Amino acid sequence: MTYLSLRNEEYSQKMKSAISVLGVGVLPLLSLASNTPGFRDAEASPFTAFQFEDNGSWIANIANRPNNDLVITRTDVPEVWTINVDEGTAQVATNISDANNLIGISSIDDDEYVVIAGNLDTTTLTPEAGSFSAWKVSIDGDGVGTANLIAAIPDAQFLHGVVTFQKTRDTVNVLIADAGQGALYKLDTANGEYSIVIQDDGLAGVNNLRMQNGYLYFTATQNKVFGRVPLDLEEGTAVGPIETILNDQTIVPDGFALAPNGSVAFMATFVQNSIIAIDLDDENYPTSIIYGGINSTDIAGPTTVQFVHNGPWEILYIATNGGQTAPVGGSFIEPAKIAGMYLF
Structure with missing residues (x-):
């Protein structure tokens, strides 16, 4: 941009x-x-x-499209929508019928996104542990999308935000927040391999994620914390302590x-x-x-x-x-x- x-x-x-x-x-x-x-x-x-x-x-998260429109995830239904902000219109791009709710989204390439899906009681905000998965959503020029499973992550308790942190010739790696475990998963979007790379009490309730200047910024909504941690940009592991910016x-x-x-x-x-x-x-x-x-x-x-x-x-x-x-x-x-x- x-x-x-x-x-x-x-x-x-x-x-x-x-x-x-x-x-x-x-x-x-x-x-x-x-x-x-x-x-x-x-x-x-x-x-x-x-x-x-x-x-x-209920709109959960937003990503940018290459044409400056938006793509969103909905939490009340497992649907990805595109929003034409200039015309004030929207359409369903695709749905993920294997889940009840969609949450995080991050762009991994032009009109390709990682979307986090799972089951969540939206009244009590109680997640169904073991129900979470990551999907690749591709959207064409007409706003029509397809969704393909990258990985089911049954050991996750409450996956939420996702952020792209590393692109190579062969794959894109993302980090996914697990609020229930106070952990970050690293996911290889090409082969579906995943593992926990950071788990810390300071990440309890970790929710949304952003990367900038070698730091992973995060919110932990339940604990009302905003913080950051320096990352190894190859491995996704922490190279320093968690810093609380706002509590x-x-x-x-x-x-x-x-x-x-x-x-x-x-x-x-x-x-x-x-x-x-x-x-x-x-x-x-x-x-x-x-x-x-x-x-x-x-x-x-x-x-x-x-x-x-x-x-x-x-x-x-x-x-x-x-x-x-x-x-x-x-x-x-x-x-x-x-x-x-x-x-x-």
Whole structure:
């Protein structure tokens, strides 16, 4: 993506400026009317790119497509969808009938993804240990997908996030979070071989994963922790201790995205209906709410965020479950949606 070529200093200043402005409640953002392409208002709140029709829908994770559209996993049904964010439309790419729910997703090549599947009680968030597996999903130019099993992982307790960390001529290796075991599995996507490469009390409840600058960043949602660990980029093993970046028991960290130069983390707070920014350049790691709030119905139940560079814009897309886990104000729920924020 072209935004990766921005100079670190320039990008860092832009990100800090955006956080500063957003933090005082002035949102210099563009908006797109719900499912209506082309309409923008320079002083409105963040926009809705797409929303499902029915309550009970739940978007778990997002990956980028090569054409700047999105591909998502759903937790209420075992389906992978593509989202055309410019047109405000979506379609089912494929389903994985061997499981009840889909969770993590990571791109391993152009329009090829690893998807984590399993069985989960979405009311209690209780997983069925032994039900989890990893699949390769390929999507063609028409948005039609196929799913093929990479590996069943019956010894896993609760697989969740997945991240691509190593590509070779012969394969792509990914790391998969097992919240139940506080562990990371390394999976060879070509031959299906897997093993635990890190297991540590500091990873208890490990959920979403991102790789950047030799570090694996993670959230442990149940324990309300955001941290990182340096990795051996060949083996996927830890080469240093786990560092806790955020351990604030008033915040429920879920899916997150990192600024391309690693200066800022943007994070969904799940049951707290907000997106926060964490300044990773400041050793105190200060946080600020940049959108939503505990009583806000704008992004009920945000589950994750994802960067996309679309034309001149840096866009942060936000996935939600519509407040299924914790209705806003005790009663408000809505269908899951993809919202977006123009950062500059």
